[in-house]
Amino acid sequence: MPKLIIDNLPVEVAPGTTVLEAARSVGITIPHFCYHPALALASACRLCAVKMLDGPVKGIQMSCSLPAQDGMVVSTTDPEALKMRALVIEWLMINHPHDCPVCDEGGECLLQDFTIAGGHSRRRYQGDKRTHRNQYLGEHIYHEMNRCIQCYRCVRFYQDYAGGTDFGVTGSAGRVYFGRFEDGPLESPFSGNLVDICPTGVFTDKTGRFRARYWDYQFAPSVCQHCSVGCNLAPQVFQREVIKIVGRRNDQVNSWFICDRARFDKKGINDPSRPRAPRVDGEATDYEAALDALAARIYDFVEVHGPESLAFVGSSRLSLEGCLMLGELVANFDAASLSFYGDPAEAKGSQLATELLSGENVAAPADLASADCIVLLSVDLMNEGPMLAPFIRKAWLGGTKVYRIADPALLSGQQLPFDCIEAATLAEVPLEQASRAIVVCHATRTPREELSDVAATGARLAMLQPGPNGFGAALVAREHGARPFDELLAARKVRGIVAFESDLPVANLKGITVLGCADWQATELSQKAGVFLPTTTWMESTGTSINFEGRAQRFERAFRPGYPLKGLDAKYYAQSRYGEPAPGQPKTPPPQPPRIPRGEIPGGQEIEAWKAMARLLEKLGGELIVEPLTGSWQPLRDIDPEAGGERIFSLFKSSEPDTL
Amino acid sequence: MEQVLFRHNRPGRVVTFKEYCDEGGFNALRKAISEMTPNEVQQAVIDSGLRGRGGAGFSTGRKWSFVPRDLPGPRWLICNCDEMEPGTYKDRVLLEHNPYSLIEGVTLACYALGVRHAFIFIRRGYEKAANNLAQGLIEAKEAGLLGKRILASEFSVDIDLHLSAGRYICGEETALINALEGKRPNPRSKPPFPATKGLWGGPTVVNNVETLANVPAIIAKGPGWFKGLARNAEGAGMKLFCVSGAVKNRVCVELPTGTTLREIIDGPCGGMKPGTKFKACIPGGASTQFLTPEHLDVPMDYDTVAKVGSRLGSGAIIVFEEGCCLVAATLNLITFFARESCGWCTPCREGLPFVKEVLTRIEAGAGEERDIEILREHVKYLNYTFCALAPGAMAPLDGLLRHFEAELREHIVQRKCPFK
Numbered sequence A: 001m002p003k004l005i006i007d008n009l010p011v012e013v014a015p016g017t018t019v020l021e022a023a024r025s026v027g028i029t030i031p032h033f034c035y036h037p038a039l040a041l042a043s044a045c046r047l048c049a050v051k052m053l054d055g056p057v058k059g060i061q062m063s064c065s066l067p068a069q070d071g072m073v074v075s076t077t078d079p080e081a082l083k084m085r086a087l088v089i090e091w092l093m094i095n096h097p098h099d100c101p102v103c104d105e106g107g108e109c110l111l112q113d114f115t116i117a118g119g120h121s122r123r124r125y126q127g128d129k130r131t132h133r134n135q136y137l138g139e140h141i142y143h144e145m146n147r148c149i150q151c152y153r154c155v156r157f158y159q160d161y162a163g164g165t166d167f168g169v170t171g172s173a174g175r176v177y178f179g180r181f182e183d184g185p186l187e188s189p190f191s192g193n194l195v196d197i198c199p200t201g202v203f204t205d206k207t208g209r210f211r212a213r214y215w216d217y218q219f220a221p222s223v224c225q226h227c228s229v230g231c232n233l234a235p236q237v238f239q240r241e242v243i244k245i246v247g248r249r250n251d252q253v254n255s256w257f258i259c260d261r262a263r264f265d266k267k268g269i270n271d272p273s274r275p276r277a278p279r280v281d282g283e284a285t286d287y288e289a290a291l292d293a294l295a296a297r298i299y300d301f302v303e304v305h306g307p308e309s310l311a312f313v314g315s316s317r318l319s320l321e322g323c324l325m326l327g328e329l330v331a332n333f334d335a336a337s338l339s340f341y342g343d344p345a346e347a348k349g350s351q352l353a354t355e356l357l358s359g360e361n362v363a364a365p366a367d368l369a370s371a372d373c374i375v376l377l378s379v380d381l382m383n384e385g386p387m388l389a390p391f392i393r394k395a396w397l398g399g400t401k402v403y404r405i406a407d408p409a410l411l412s413g414q415q416l417p418f419d420c421i422e423a424a425t426l427a428e429v430p431l432e433q434a435s436r437a438i439v440v441c442h443a444t445r446t447p448r449e450e451l452s453d454v455a456a457t458g459a460r461l462a463m464l465q466p467g468p469n470g471f472g473a474a475l476v477a478r479e480h481g482a483r484p485f486d487e488l489l490a491a492r493k494v495r496g497i498v499a500f501e502s503d504l505p506v507a508n509l510k511g512i513t514v515l516g517c518a519d520w521q522a523t524e525l526s527q528k529a530g531v532f533l534p535t536t537t538w539m540e541s542t543g544t545s546i547n548f549e550g551r552a553q554r555f556e557r558a559f560r561p562g563y564p565l566k567g568l569d570a571k572y573y574a575q576s577r578y579g580e581p582a583p584g585q586p587k588t589p590p591p592q593p594p595r596i597p598r599g600e601i602p603g604g605q606e607i608e609a610w611k612a613m614a615r616l617l618e619k620l621g622g623e624l625i626v627e628p629l630t631g632s633w634q635p636l637r638d639i640d641p642e643a644g645g646e647r648i649f650s651l652f653k654s655s656e657p658d659t660l
Numbered sequence B: 001m002e003q004v005l006f007r008h009n010r011p012g013r014v015v016t017f018k019e020y021c022d023e024g025g026f027n028a029l030r031k032a033i034s035e036m037t038p039n040e041v042q043q044a045v046i047d048s049g050l051r052g053r054g055g056a057g058f059s060t061g062r063k064w065s066f067v068p069r070d071l072p073g074p075r076w077l078i079c080n081c082d083e084m085e086p087g088t089y090k091d092r093v094l095l096e097h098n099p100y101s102l103i104e105g106v107t108l109a110c111y112a113l114g115v116r117h118a119f120i121f122i123r124r125g126y127e128k129a130a131n132n133l134a135q136g137l138i139e140a141k142e143a144g145l146l147g148k149r150i151l152a153s154e155f156s157v158d159i160d161l162h163l164s165a166g167r168y169i170c171g172e173e174t175a176l177i178n179a180l181e182g183k184r185p186n187p188r189s190k191p192p193f194p195a196t197k198g199l200w201g202g203p204t205v206v207n208n209v210e211t212l213a214n215v216p217a218i219i220a221k222g223p224g225w226f227k228g229l230a231r232n233a234e235g236a237g238m239k240l241f242c243v244s245g246a247v248k249n250r251v252c253v254e255l256p257t258g259t260t261l262r263e264i265i266d267g268p269c270g271g272m273k274p275g276t277k278f279k280a281c282i283p284g285g286a287s288t289q290f291l292t293p294e295h296l297d298v299p300m301d302y303d304t305v306a307k308v309g310s311r312l313g314s315g316a317i318i319v320f321e322e323g324c325c326l327v328a329a330t331l332n333l334i335t336f337f338a339r340e341s342c343g344w345c346t347p348c349r350e351g352l353p354f355v356k357e358v359l360t361r362i363e364a365g366a367g368e369e370r371d372i373e374i375l376r377e378h379v380k381y382l383n384y385t386f387c388a389l390a391p392g393a394m395a396p397l398d399g400l401l402r403h404f405e406a407e408l409r410e411h412i413v414q415r416k417c418p419f420k
C-alpha cells in the first residue's frame, strides 16, 4: 500500500491508485477535465498538474495518470503547479465563447468552476476565436462545438465505453472536431450520456434546454423504473415539471450512465393527459370521497358475491411498499385473490427467479465486465436491459466470448455493441471451461430445466424481469399466494377487481367489474373503473424496488405532484415532446393552473399507491398501516438511497432457495 | 574521406542491386546469419556506440536490449521514415541513392531482435525513395535475402513498405504505431514504452532510417572500427548532415561525428552565400535551439551540442545570415508546429497558436513588453505536454529568447521589424 504525502497530509492508498484519486480520498479536489473514473486515461487536458517535491519523480506531473508511490511528496498548491493550471485555463479560454449566460450548461459547468478556481480572468491572447459549425444530432441532443475544450471524454465514452460508431473525432491541431461525418441523429442508445459526460456545454439536453438553471432544480436520488436493471438516476425538476434526467453513480448497477429511454422518456410524468383527479363514475371528486365510494362498493360487492369473487391486482411496476400493502388488503378478506401478473409465463418466471436465485448465483450488471464467458439466452438485450450492454462490451473487449442463443421473435434489429457467436442451444456453449460465466436470460422465457443445466456448470445468472420491481412483486406473490390473472379467469370465480398500477388488458375482463383502479397513467383499465384514484409516479414517491438481481433500492420523492406551475411550454407541447395529446385533451397546452394562495397544489391530489391502499384498508375496517416494510422486510427501511442498494437474499434465510 | 552510408552512392542515380552486392553489400547479413547469434549482433551494436539518428540520440543497441524475448506473440520492428521536420532531408537523400543499406539493416535488426515482420513507414511525398525501396525489397527477396528461410537458414523475415498519409506527428514513434494500426496518429502515453508494448500490443522497436542503415557496416567491419570513425572521443560513427539556408552549397554530407560546424560550413558547403556573414544556425532540425557564431567550433555530437544548450537532433543544419530576422524565422517554424500539433493536449494545441499570435504581432510591430513574458511562460510550460512535439517546437523560441532577446525587444521598441 503506497504511502505518500499530499499537501502535508499523509495518505495511504491501494496500489494502482493515481495521485489525483489519492488526493480525492482525503478531500482534496485536483482540478481536472479529461479524467473520468469510468473512462480510459487520456492525460490530454493537462489541468491536473501538481508539483512533486520529493520521491521517485520530481517537478510538474499530471496527477490523473501518475500512480501513487511510496515516498511521494505532492503539492497541489505549489506556485508552479498553480501557474500551469492557470495557463491551461487561459489556453482553453482562447477559443471558448464568453457567453455563459446564454449557455445551457451554465451553473453545472466544470469549465466555469475551474476557470473561476484557476483565477484566469484577463485575456492576453489578441487573436480571433476559432469557430465551428454545429451539427444536427437528432431530437435529443443539441450540439455547440464552439464550447469544446477537447477533453476527448465524449469519444472515449461514445466509442470505447458504449461501442457507438457514428460519432467521433476528426481533424487535428486547433481544428479537432467532435461530431458525426454528417448531420443526423446519434445512433447509440446511450447517446444521452454525452450530456452528462461533457464537462462543458457542447452537448445539452434538447428536451430540456433553457428551461431552468441548475440551482433552480429540485433533485432527489431516484431509480429508473423503465426496466428491471434499476439504474440510478436523478430527475431535475423545476416547478413541478421534470426538465431533465441525469445519471447517478452506482458502480454495481449502472456505473455512471443511463440509457436514452431513462433520460429522455419523461412523457408519462409530464404527460398533460395524466389523470390528476380522483373520479367516481367518471365524475371528478376529492380523494376522501373516492376512497369512501370504493370502500362502500367493495363492501357491497363482497356482501353480494362473496369475497372469493374479488381479486386485488397489482403489477411488477408497483413499488415493494405497494406490493406488500396489496397483500395486506387481500388478507383483510378471507377468500379474495391476489394477482400481480396477467400472463402465467410472467408469473411463473418471476416466481422461479425468487426460488432459484441466491446471493451466490446471481450476477450484478457490473459483474458482467469481468465475466470470462457470457451467454445471451433469448433476451432482447437492448430493450429489456440495455445498460447491461456496456459491461458486456467491456468483457468482450478484454477477450471474453459472448454467445447468443437468439429467439428470432426477439431480434429487435438494434445493434449490440459487441460481437456475438451465434449458438443454437446452451449445450453448444463451453460453459464448463469458464470460471466466471454469466448467462443473461429473461424470467418469462427461460424454462426451469435449462436453468438447471446452467446452474450445474456453476455459471451465474442475470435473469431479467418483466417489470422494474418484478423481483419484489414475485417475492410478495410467493409470500401471499398470488396467482396469475389468467388462472383466476380460467377458474371463473372472480367477478370484480380492484387494480393498482396494473396493466391488465381490458379485453380479458368480460363480465368482470372493475370496482376501482389506482394509477398515474391513463390506462384502459382506469377508463373502465368505477372509482379512479390517481397515484404519484416514482419521481414523486418515496419507495423501494427490487431489481433483477435482488437488489433493493430506495428512490426518494423529488417533488410534490401537481400541475406544472407554468403550465406546459407551448413550444414543447406542440412538438409532441409529451406525445400526442390524448383524445379529449386540448391541442394547445393546458394553461397555467390557477394559483390558490397557501392552498393546495392544483392537480396535486395524487398519493403513493401504497398510501391509497392503506387508507382504503382503514376504511374497510382494517388497521391503519403507516409503514409497510415490516417483519422480514423491516431492514429495508434503512436503505440509503445513495449507497448502492442492498441484496435482499439475507432477509430470507429461513426460506432456503431451492436446489436445482 | 571514408564513407559508410554514402559509400555505394552514384552521382545522379540510385545504386543498383548488383553494384551494391559487388561492393560487399549483404555480406554483413551473411556474416551475421552464419557466424553470429542474435545476441552477438545486438552486442556489436551496443559496443559500436551507435545512437538513434531520429533525433533523441538514444543508444540503439540498448533500446533493442529492452525488448523482452520471452513474451508470447510477435515482436515488431518499424523503420521511421516520416521525416517531416523542417530542414531535415537526410533520409530522403540516403534512400534516393541507396535503399539496400536500409533493407540490409532492417533485416539485421530483425535477426538481432527475433522479429518476423518489419515495417518501413514512409511519408507520402517520398515517392522516389519509396519506389527504390519497393524495387529493392523485390530484388532482395528474389535473391533469397528476404522472406522465408533467408540464405537457407532458419531465419525468415518480411518487410512491408507502408506509405503513410504523412503528418509531422506520425514521426513520433507511438503516434506512428497508432497510424500503422489505422488509428488517429495521437501519441500514446509512455510508459509502457513501445519496446514492451507497441504495435498491436507487442514489443516494438522504432528506429530511424539512418540508424538502421548504419547497422550493416557495424556488423561487417566491427564495432570498434565504427566507433573509431568519430572525430571526438565520446562520439561514434559517421553522421549525415543536411544543410540548408544561407550557405553557398546546400548539401547533404556524411561526416565523422564530432566535426565542427565551422568545418561543415566552410568545407562541403563552400562557405556562406557570397556577401553574407553567419549570424546563427539551427543545428539539428526545427526542434532545436539556435546556435550563434561563438558555437561554430562546437563538435557536432549529441553531448557536445547539448552542453551548449541545443541538440544535435537529426543533423539538419539551417543557416541564417546577418540581416535575417530571427523573429520571422522562429515565427515560420512555430507556424509549422502549430499546424502540425495533433490536437490531443491543451498546451500544444492552444499554446502554439498563442505563441504564433504573439510572434506575428511582434514581427508586425504591434508587440508589447509583456509579450516577452508570455513567450517565456510558453517556453517553460510547454514542457508539460503529452509528447515531445511541443517542447521541440519551443526549442527555437527558447534559443531566440536566450541569444536574441535584444533583437526581439528591438521589434517591440521600434514598433517594426528592424530588418525591414
Ligand SMILES: Cc1cc2nc3c(=O)[nH]c(=O)nc-3n(C[C@H](O)[C@H](O)[C@H](O)COP(=O)(O)O)c2cc1C
Pocket (backbone or CB within 6 Å): B051, B052, B053, B054, B055, B056, B057, B058, B060, B063, B080, B081, B082, B083, B084, B085, B168, B169, B170, B171, B172, B173, B174, B206, B207, B208, B209, B211, B212, B387, B388, B389, B392
Ligand atoms: C513530433 C516528433 C516527430 C518525430 N519525427 C521523426 C521522424 O520523422 N523520423 C524519425 O526517425 N524520428 C522522428 N521522431 C523521433 C521518434 O519518436 C523516435 O524517437 C525515433 O524514430 C527513434 O529512432 P532512433 O532511435 O533510431 O532515433 C519524432 C519525434 C517527435 C516527438
Ligand code: SF4
Pocket (backbone or CB within 6 Å): A096, A097, A098, A099, A100, A101, A103, A104, A105, A106, A107, A109, A110, A111, A112, A147, A199, A200, A201, A202
Ligand atoms: S460551456 Fe461552461 S464556460 Fe462555456 S459558456 Fe457554457 S457555461 Fe460558460
Ligand code: SF4
Pocket (backbone or CB within 6 Å): A147, A148, A149, A150, A151, A152, A153, A154, A155, A178, A197, A198, A199, A200, A202, A203
Ligand atoms: S465535446 Fe465535450 S466531451 Fe467532447 S471533447 Fe469537447 S468538451 Fe470534451
Ligand code: SF4
Pocket (backbone or CB within 6 Å): B169, B187, B340, B341, B342, B343, B344, B345, B346, B348, B349, B385, B386, B387, B388, B389, B390, B391
Ligand atoms: S504535444 Fe500534445 S497536442 Fe502536441 S502533438 Fe504531442 S500529444 Fe499532440
Ligand code: FES
Pocket (backbone or CB within 6 Å): A031, A032, A033, A034, A035, A042, A043, A044, A045, A046, A047, A048, A049, A062, A063, A064, A065
Ligand atoms: S485530468 Fe489529468 S490531464 Fe486531464
